[in-house]
Amino acid sequence: MDKLRITGGKPLHGKIIIGGAKNAALPLMCAALLTREKVTLDNVPYLADITTMAKLLVQHGAFLSLRDTSAGTPFTPDMPGHYSRELSLTCESIPNIVAPYELVSTMRASILVLGPILAREHKVRVSLPGGCAIGARPVDLHLKAMQALGAKITLEDGYVLAEAPQGGLIGGDVYFEKVSVGATENILMAATLARGTTTIHNAAREPEITDLAELLISMGADISGLGTSTLTVRGVTALSGTTYRVIPDRIETGSFLCAVALAGGDVELLDARPATLGVVIDYLREIGVDIDTTDDTIRVRRDLSKPLKPKNITTEPFPDFPTDMQAQLMTVLTQAEGDSVISETIFENRFMHVPELGRMGANIAITGNTATVHGATPFKAAPVMATDLRASMSLIIAALAADGISTISRIYHLDRGYERLEEKLAACGAMITRVR
Ligand code: EPZ
Numbered sequence: 001m002d003k004l005r006i007t008g009g010k011p012l013h014g015k016i017i018i019g020g021a022k023n024a025a026l027p028l029m030c031a032a033l034l035t036r037e038k039v040t041l042d043n044v045p046y047l048a049d050i051t052t053m054a055k056l057l058v059q060h061g062a063f064l065s066l067r068d069t070s071a072g073t074p075f076t077p078d079m080p081g082h083y084s085r086e087l088s089l090t091c092e093s094i095p096n097i098v099a100p101y102e103l104v105s106t107m108r109a110s111i112l113v114l115g116p117i118l119a120r121e122h123k124v125r126v127s128l129p130g131g132c133a134i135g136a137r138p139v140d141l142h143l144k145a146m147q148a149l150g151a152k153i154t155l156e157d158g159y160v161l162a163e164a165p166q167g168g169l170i171g172g173d174v175y176f177e178k179v180s181v182g183a184t185e186n187i188l189m190a191a192t193l194a195r196g197t198t199t200i201h202n203a204a205r206e207p208e209i210t211d212l213a214e215l216l217i218s219m220g221a222d223i224s225g226l227g228t229s230t231l232t233v234r235g236v237t238a239l240s241g242t243t244y245r246v247i248p249d250r251i252e253t254g255s256f257l258c259a260v261a262l263a264g265g266d267v268e269l270l271d272a273r274p275a276t277l278g279v280v281i282d283y284l285r286e287i288g289v290d291i292d293t294t295d296d297t298i299r300v301r302r303d304l305s306k307p308l309k310p311k312n313i314t315t316e317p318f319p320d321f322p323t324d325m326q327a328q329l330m331t332v333l334t335q336a337e338g339d340s341v342i343s344e345t346i347f348e349n350r351f352m353h354v355p356e357l358g359r360m361g362a363n364i365a366i367t368g369n370t371a372t373v374h375g376a377t378p379f380k381a382a383p384v385m386a387t388d389l390r391a392s393m394s395l396i397i398a399a400l401a402a403d404g405i406s407t408i409s410r411i412y413h414l415d416r417g418y419e420r421l422e423e424k425l426a427a428c429g430a431m432i433t434r435v436r
Contacts, residue, residue, distance in 0.1 A: 002415075004408045004422060006399035007431035008381060011265035011304070014428035018253050018272045019045040019419050020246035023324075024208040025087075026109045027185040028215050028246060029053050032062065032089035033116035034189060035219060037241030042069060044087040044246055048416045052107045054087075056099060060113065062091045090241075094121050101127035101158060111139050111182060114162060115190035118151060122164040128155070141176055141183035148174045149187070149194050171196030171235050179204045179317040184231075185212055191233035192221040200231040206318040207276040211247045218242040248296075250276040251324045252418060255393045257281070257300050258328040259425065261289045262335060262401040264304040267428055272298045278319040283329065287311050287336060310338035310375060315346050327353045327394035334362040335401065336375040343370045353391035356384040360398050360406070381406040386413040393418065400430055407435070 020043035030053070032039035044050060054064055067086040097117055104110040104127040117124040129139060139160070143153045146162055149169040154161045171194045174187055184204040189212070191198035203209065205227060213223045213231070219242045222234040253272045260267050261284060274281060274293040281291050281298075288308045290301040310333060315323040323346035333340040334357060344350045351371055354364050359382045363374040381404030386392035392414035399406035408414075411434075414421060422432045 001409060002411050003435045004396065004411050005405060005433050005435050006396065006408070007405045008379065008400055008402035010263065010400070010429050010431055012260050012263050012267050012400075012425065012428040012430060013265050015268045015270055016256055016424045016428065017270045018248040019043070021045075021208060021211070021249035021251075022047055022049055022417050023181075023206075023251070024211040025050055025246045026053050027112050027189070027208065027212045028244065029057060029087070029089060030112040030116050031189055031212065031215055031219070033057070033060065033091050033094065033113060034120055034193060035239040035241055036092050038088055038090045039219070039241050040086060040088045040243040042086045042243070042245045044085045045249065045419045046085060047419055048412070049107055049109065052103065053109065056103045056110055056113060057089060057091070059096060059100070059103070060091070060117065061093055061095045062089050064089050097121050097124045099124075099126040104129050109182065111142055112186055112189075114142060114160070115146065115186035115188075118146060118162050118164055119169055119190040119193040122168055124162050126160050126162075128158050128160060139183075141178060141180045142186045145174045145176070145183055145187040146190060148172050149190060149198065167195065169194035171198040171233070174198060174200045176200070176202040181206050181209065184209055188212060188223070188231060188233065189216065191235065192216050192223070192239060193237075194233075194235040196235055198233045198235070200233070201229070203229050203231045204317055205229055207247060207250060207273075215242065215244045218244055247276065248273045251322070251390070253277060253298065254280045254322075254325045255328050255397070255418070257284055257289065257291065257298070258332050259397050259400055260300045261287070261302050261308070261332045262397050263430070264302045265428070266299070266301045269298040269300065270296070272296060274298050279321055280325055283311060283313065283321065284332075287332065308332065308336040308376070310336040310340040310373070312341045314343040317346075323347060323350060324390050326350060327390045328397060330364070330371065330373060331357060331394040331397045333373045334364070334375050334377055334379070334398075336373075338375060340373040340375065341370060342373065345369065352387035353394045356387070356391070356395055357398055359384055360402055362398070378403065380404060383407045383409070386410045389413050389417045396421070396432075400425070400432075
């Protein structure tokens with residue numbers, strides 16, 4: 001089991017190139033199931049979740065090829081390396097319509113094959129995902145949406161069996177009583193091949209949804225309302241192949257902003273997309289971090305002699321504060337002078353980083369889905385354990401600011417969502433090494 005060893009107290013200086021967004025690449029890969037032609041995705045990050053999705057699609061019958069499109073230069077403060085891949089996917093047919101438990105149980109996003117295979121093959125069997133570290137995470141909203149397009153859903157021995165009417169799905173009105181990123185992505189893909197028009201009400205507005213819609217449009221889909229909570233899809237009989245570049249990862253970007261906020265220094269993030277960070281940049285500025293942006297770069301500076309101000313945060317769907325940034329910003333707020341109240345409204349168990357931060361000196365009280373951070377409590381190095389993807393990043397941010405050498409175990413959680421994180425940070429002066 002790999003561990004990370006971090007010696008804190010080193011400000012960060014240099015440049016980091018942001019990788020392709022994991023949460024965009026995963027649905028984009030599933031969209032390739034909708035056509036017999038080749039779909040080529042560039043700027044695909046090299047992450048465990050991407051590999052798992054690739055395995056899932058291959059067992060459905062997809063042919064995949066990977067081409068390294070990295071800039072290849074080694075990571076240095078002046079010329080950061082850029083490791084990206086061009087992934088081509090061709091699904092001429094889908095001989096296997098079953099998404100098996102052993103793959104689905106390792107990655108919740110596997111449910112995203114439901115809509116495309118149902119739309120194209122009119123029948124699909126997907127294992128129920130089961131819970132995950134941060135909550136139960138059911139799929140009821142996905143299933144109700146498919147039923148609105150005429151699908152018959154039956155649950156049998158832990159699998160969802162979905163069947164479309166004779167002739168395929170029928171366009172209709174989909175109403176989400178709760179905003180769901182995955183359910184919006186699933187029904188958006190299914191609706192592109194349904195007969196007639198589908199209107200999705202209360203759709204999620206995350207940038208990854210817009211990225212998926214742009215890909216589908218480039219494949220010949222007819223979608224309007226991008227970026228709003230009402231998406232209209234006019235079904236077409238077939239979609240064609242395309243070439244498309246995955247958007248930069250807004251959560252990786254926000255994570256690096258939080259790292260500099262606590263470690264101090266001056267870092268420029270390249271191939272970023274500040275517009276996709278919603279209120280994250282505004283909040284960090286209010287807290288006391290200097291941030292300057294252009295369309296595709298962000299310069300972040302923090303002078304450690306300047307105190308940070310507390311801020312109350314509530315996680316909400318985009319464009320409000322993202323749940324995927326909650327652990328990272330909570331870590332920053334432990335160093336603010338005063339109390340910050342953080343409410344997590346999206347997931348029911350996303351405070352597992354709190355006890356680990358406590359071991360490093362943080363003073364955080366939890367009541368239900370609200371955490372009260374009492375700052376400032378300087379971090380002391382300690383051995384800590386990662387519990388989920390974004391919690392891993394919060395512990396790294398704490399360790400970068402802690403006095404002494406910290407070790408972080410179970411970083412397989414980290415490898416699901418951050419590519420070569422220790423290389424990117426080390427190139428900016430962090431003392432961080434991966435211990436096999
Ligand atoms: C996506 O998960 C992201 N994952 C998550 O990022 C992110 O935290 C989440 O959206 C919210 O922004 C990917 O894109 C692969 P939801 P998703 O459906 O689609 C409940 C990360 O760290 N719900 O918007 O699964 C659900 O339990 C990951 O990169 C239902 O009740 O999230 C949750 O409480 C973690 N029924 C809330 O809605 C359903 O049918 C939001 O879930 C579906 C969801």
